[in-house]
Amino acid sequence: MEQRNSVDREGRLRVVALQLAFMVVLLIVWHAIVAMGFVTRYLVPSPVDVGKAAYDLFQSGVLWKSVGLSLYRMICGYSVSLVLGTLLGILLARNWVAKATLGSLVLALQSLPSICWLPFALLWVGIDERAILAVVILGATFSIATATENAVRNVPPIYLKVGQVLGARGFTFARDILFFAALPEWLGGMKLGWSFAWRSLMAAELIRQDALGIGRLLEIGRAFNDVPMMLASMVLIVALGMAVDWGIFGVLERQVRRVYGLEK
Amino acid sequence: MVQKQAIVTFGLALTASAFAVSLLGVVSTAQSQNKSFRRVRVGLMPTLTHAPAIIATAEGKFERAFAALGYGFEPVILSSGPAIMEALFAQRVDLAYVGPGPAINGFVRSAGKEVAIISGCSANGVAIVVRQGAAIANAHDLAGKRVAVPALGNTQFLSATAWLNSLSKVAGSEAATRVIPCSSSDAQILLKKGQVDAAWLPEPWPSQLEAGGEAVFLTEEKTLWPEGRFPATVVVASRRFLDENPQIVAEFLRVHEETVSTLQTEKERYIPILAGELGRLTKKSLSEKVLSRALQRIDFSTEVMRPQIERFYQLSLDCGFLRRAANVQVCDMFAEIRRKEDHTFELMNVGHR
Numbered sequence: 001m002e003q004r005n006s007v008d009r010e011g012r013l014r015v016v017a018l019q020l021a022f023m024v025v026l027l028i029v030w031h032a033i034v035a036m037g038f039v040t041r042y043l044v045p046s047p048v049d050v051g052k053a054a055y056d057l058f059q060s061g062v063l064w065k066s067v068g069l070s071l072y073r074m075i076c077g078y079s080v081s082l083v084l085g086t087l088l089g090i091l092l093a094r095n096w097v098a099k100a101t102l103g104s105l106v107l108a109l110q111s112l113p114s115i116c117w118l119p120f121a122l123l124w125v126g127i128d129e130r131a132i133l134a135v136v137i138l139g140a141t142f143s144i145a146t147a148t149e150n151a152v153r154n155v156p157p158i159y160l161k162v163g164q165v166l167g168a169r170g171f172t173f174a175r176d177i178l179f180f181a182a183l184p185e186w187l188g189g190m191k192l193g194w195s196f197a198w199r200s201l202m203a204a205e206l207i208r209q210d211a212l213g214i215g216r217l218l219e220i221g222r223a224f225n226d227v228p229m230m231l232a233s234m235v236l237i238v239a240l241g242m243a244v245d246w247g248i249f250g251v252l253e254r255q256v257r258r259v260y261g262l263e264k
Numbered sequence: 265m266v267q268k269q270a271i272v273t274f275g276l277a278l279t280a281s282a283f284a285v286s287l288l289g290v291v292s293t294a295q296s297q298n299k300s301f302r303r304v305r306v307g308l309m310p311t312l313t314h315a316p317a318i319i320a321t322a323e324g325k326f327e328r329a330f331a332a333l334g335y336g337f338e339p340v341i342l343s344s345g346p347a348i349m350e351a352l353f354a355q356r357v358d359l360a361y362v363g364p365g366p367a368i369n370g371f372v373r374s375a376g377k378e379v380a381i382i383s384g385c386s387a388n389g390v391a392i393v394v395r396q397g398a399a400i401a402n403a404h405d406l407a408g409k410r411v412a413v414p415a416l417g418n419t420q421f422l423s424a425t426a427w428l429n430s431l432s433k434v435a436g437s438e439a440a441t442r443v444i445p446c447s448s449s450d451a452q453i454l455l456k457k458g459q460v461d462a463a464w465l466p467e468p469w470p471s472q473l474e475a476g477g478e479a480v481f482l483t484e485e486k487t488l489w490p491e492g493r494f495p496a497t498v499v500v501a502s503r504r505f506l507d508e509n510p511q512i513v514a515e516f517l518r519v520h521e522e523t524v525s526t527l528q529t530e531k532e533r534y535i536p537i538l539a540g541e542l543g544r545l546t547k548k549s550l551s552e553k554v555l556s557r558a559l560q561r562i563d564f565s566t567e568v569m570r571p572q573i574e575r576f577y578q579l580s581l582d583c584g585f586l587r588r589a590a591n592v593q594v595c596d597m598f599a600e601i602r603r604k605e606d607h608t609f610e611l612m613n614v615g616h617r
Contacts, residue, residue: 026278041375223418226373
């Protein structure tokens with residue numbers, strides 16, 4: 001058993017090393033292509049130019065302000081969607097009247113990209129934080145609801161029966177049986193919701209123009225013909241997205257798989 | 265064996281990625297090399313400070329002038345200065361009417377390789393209007409207020425940001441002022457809802473807002489300039505196009521200068537055609553009364569106003585929108601075309617004189 005683990009670790013290390021090497025060589029090739037003058041420098045800047053732009057953003061304090069604001073919006077909007085989406089999902093899974101009525105509505109709204117709400121949000125709540133939050137919440141809620149509904153529906157009936165036979169009722173039933181049975185799939189829904197919220201936020205920040213944010217950095221770069229800054233903000237968007245995907249959801253998923261005996 | 269295979273795969277993956285990067289570069293540099301029938305593409309915006317371009321286009325003057333040289337003409341209508349510079353970078357326009365702010369930006373960002381200012385088009389014609397009941401009596405009261413401008417990074421964005429920054433420095437307070445880019449119809453809604461207190465716009469939009477009762481006239485931007493006069497729109501050329509086609513540019517400038525001078529002397533005569541064209545391009549109906557009032561605030565002139573343009577450059581630096589680059593001198597931005605005695609054309613950089 002111990003040996004398997006160390007072999008696994010070695011394998012994982014090798015994958016990480018390969019990924020790193022690939023990135024480094026890719027950067028070198030990119031730099032070489034630009035340095036050799038195959039492309040117009042101010043349209044396709046070198047990685048060094050992008051690094052400089054990122055450093056400038058960092059030094060002027062704009063970087064942290066933007067990252068902070070974007071993450072703050074994500075945390076606020078996503079928490080609301082998580083609660084709303086989960087409650088809505090459970091309702092849809094457990095109540096056929098809700099499913100028949102609200103269900104179709106949720107399905108319809110889910111197929112509407114949330115950024116389509118922005119013009120309305122601007123008209124209704126005006127150009128302030130609420131418009132962006134509304135778009136983030138609308139972006140994540142319905143996908144979380146759908147995933148939660150499926151998670152609850154896909155719980156094997158045997159678990160529910162056993163739970164009932166053993167006397168679990170009401171809240172105890174929900175907490176001890178339903179929650180644990182639905183957790184892995186629900187977690188997948190949470191992750192999906194986060195990525196929907198992230199996309200919605202970036203789109204909203206690109207369009208809305210009166211507050212900082214990472215999406216806005218991209219648009220500022222564009223308005224001032226500053227391609228290095230545009231690329232720097234894109235790298236930042238990717239880095240943050242991946243950090244959350246790996247650092248939070250990846251760890252959570254692995255933990256759950258381990259607890260459920262799906263991974264050692 | 266396995267390792268060898270892995271190395272080959274790694275190499276393949278790398279080649280594919282390198283190919284993608286170079287493809288990106290090729291796409292961005294080698295477009296529009298269509299050698300067959302060439303059209304001269306002129307970028308412009310549907311606002312009144314671009315009136316000479318709108319009139320010369322509507323009356324077919326550009327078309328006829330270029331046809332005489334064996335070229336076609338294509339007007340490229342865009343909604344903001346930054347969008348026009350983007351089109352110039354992407355080689356989608358050859359010549360363009362644009363505000364000095366984006367022109368300077370494009371010049372500096374491309375290290376002087378893309379953009380040259382070849383003429384003036386209009387001076388002034390930018391007004392600040394305020395929401396009713398906003399308690400703004402003069403331009404100094406704008407400190408701490410929210411001001412709508414037409415687009416992120418355009419000339420009014422620069423002017424408004426620079427002005428508000430200068431005010432908050434005086435007041436010593438953190439700049440709670442905000443400059444909000446939005447379309448003119450959004451500005452109308454935001455003024456009505458009290459979400460912006462003022463709008464800093466080129467004509468005819470301030471006059472339109474005044475006429476609709478949404479806003480009250482505060483002042484003209486020219487009153488904030490020491491000279492009492494500043495460029496609202498200039499004419500720029502793609503550097504490459506200028507180097508390769510001085511004759512076309514000379515012909516374009518002849519039409520441009522002619523249109524500017526007749527427009528300046530007979531503004532009223534052009535009101536119907538401007539109302540029709542602006543209405544068609546912006547899908548907004550503009551009354552002739554509004555246009556007449558708006559035109560009074562604009563001074564159409566081909567004067568380039570170099571000191572003011574250099575001041576705009578300074579403002580861009582002060583606001584942090586541009587960084588001073590060692591290899592870029594703003595005086596290199598101005599170019600002029602001279603007809604020589606043997607009827608050929610000579611391109612001159614006039615900035616150093």
